[in-house]
Amino acid sequence: MKTVHVAAGVICRGDEVLAAQRGYGPMAGLWEFPGGKLERHETAEKACRRELLEELGVAVTDLRSCYTVEHDYEDFHLSMECFLCELADPAAEPVRTDRQRDLRWVPRRDLMDLAWMEADVEFVRHLAEGDDLVRRRSAIRRSMKGNTRSNTKPELLVRQRLRAAGLTGYRLQWKKAPGRPDIAFPGRRVAIFVNGCFWHRCPHCEPRVPKRNTAFWEAKFARNRERDARALAELADLGWEAIVIWECELKRDRIDETMERVIERVRAAGA
Numbered sequence: 183m184k185t186v187h188v189a190a191g192v193i194c195r196g197d198e199v200l201a202a203q204r205g206y207g208p209m210a211g212l213w214e215f216p217g218g219k220l221e222r223h224e225t226a227e228k229a230c231r232r233e234l235l236e237e238l239g240v241a242v243t244d245l246r247s248c249y250t251v252e253h254d255y256e257d258f259h260l261s262m263e264c265f266l267c268e269l270a271d272p273a274a275e276p277v278r279t280d281r282q283r284d285l286r287w288v289p290r291r292d293l294m295d296l297a298w299m300e301a302d303v304e305f306v307r308h309l310a311e312g313d314d315l316v317r318r319r320s321a322i323r324r325s326m327k328g329n330t331r332s333n334t335k336p337e338l339l340v341r342q343r344l345r346a347a348g349l350t351g352y353r354l355q356w357k358k359a360p361g362r363p364d365i366a367f368p369g370r371r372v373a374i375f376v377n378g379c380f381w382h383r384c385p386h387c388e389p390r391v392p393k394r395n396t397a398f399w400e401a402k403f404a405r406n407r408e409r410d411a412r413a414l415a416e417l418a419d420l421g422w423e424a425i426v427i428w429e430c431e432l433k434r435d436r437i438d439e440t441m442e443r444v445i446e447r448v449r450a451a452g453a
Contacts, residue, residue: 188262189230190217190251191242192309193269193276198287199309200276201296205283213296215264216282226263234267238276238285242267249308252401253301260301261401304397336429337364337376343441349448359422361413370451371422374444375410379429382406387430423451 192215193200202216218233220226227245234242244267251262278285288296293310344352344365356366356373363373380389383403392399417424425447431440 185259185261187220187226188217188260189220189226189233190215190262190264191230191234191245192248192264192266193234193240193242194266195269195272195287197291198289199293201286201288201293202282203284203286204299205281209299211283211297212299214299214302216276217262227265230263230265230267237279237281240274240276241270243270244268249305250398251301251305252397255301259401262301264305334376334378336378336427336432339432339437340374340376340427340441340444341365343437344445344448347441347445349445360416360420361410363424367448367451370448371420372425372448372451373417373422374425374427374448375413376427376432377410377429382410382428384428384430386428423447 200216201213203213204210216234216237217230218237220229221232224232227247230245231242234240245265246267247263248266249264251260251264253260253262276285290310290312293306298306341352344350349367351367351369353366353368355362355364356368358368359366359373361373361375364376365374366372377384379387381403383389383406391403414424414426425444427440427444430436
């Protein structure tokens with residue numbers, strides 16, 4: 183299923199938000215936030231500014247990323263980055279085109295009175311309830327930034343045990359192998375992935391899904407699982423031995439058993 187990347191602007195005026203009623207296609211009559219598809223090499227913020235200018239004839243300022251809508255329609259997956267913003271000229275008034283049946287300034291508390299596009303409902307509910315989505319998005323980004331790609335503590339533990347067992351000569355984040363394994367032994371054709379339980383959805387400890395912005399997290403986790411499965415399948419087709427080590431398997435009471443099993447598999451592949 184293809185993914186369509188979209189940017190949408192939530193234009194605020196005091197406690198009111200601009201809603202647009204779609205005027206075309208099978209979902210005509212439903213309400214949405216104005217915006218459109220990202221062009222090639224265009225950031226979501228630039229796309230939002232461009233689309234609002236082209237679609238409504240208004241320039242916006244103070245764009246703040248607040249939410250990502252992730253939703254599966256029948257023929258495509260929608261990934262929509264939403265921005266709170268304001269009119270650059272407070273006296274300007276958005277102009278309706280043939281893409282909209284209606285434009286309406288709606289108090290936040292009344293947003294759920296409109297019939298919204300299916301993908302927008304959860305986001306609109308948060309807006310209507312007055313959630314501080316900008317602060318929450320900032321916290322999510324800090325969390326994701328802290329999820330470093332390489333040299334994590336679990337990886338360092340695995341590499342330490344491999345070296346102690348005399349298994350050296352490995353490559354880190356080796357780009358020539360599918361999935362860029364955390365540790366790769368090209369000569370032995372062994373790829374080791376040290377997976378964080380939260381981000382890759384460990385089948386052993388089954389970490390919880392965050393209660394807020396659930397659709398965003400579930401879609402992100404699904405993409406992570408699909409990417410992991412694709413890498414393992416491609417490695418198998420190439421005749422590689424793929425080993426997945428979960429973060430929880432490296433805890434003090436389990437690391438000895440885990441690494442003994444891993445070391446045996448690496449040695450067996452070399453033989």
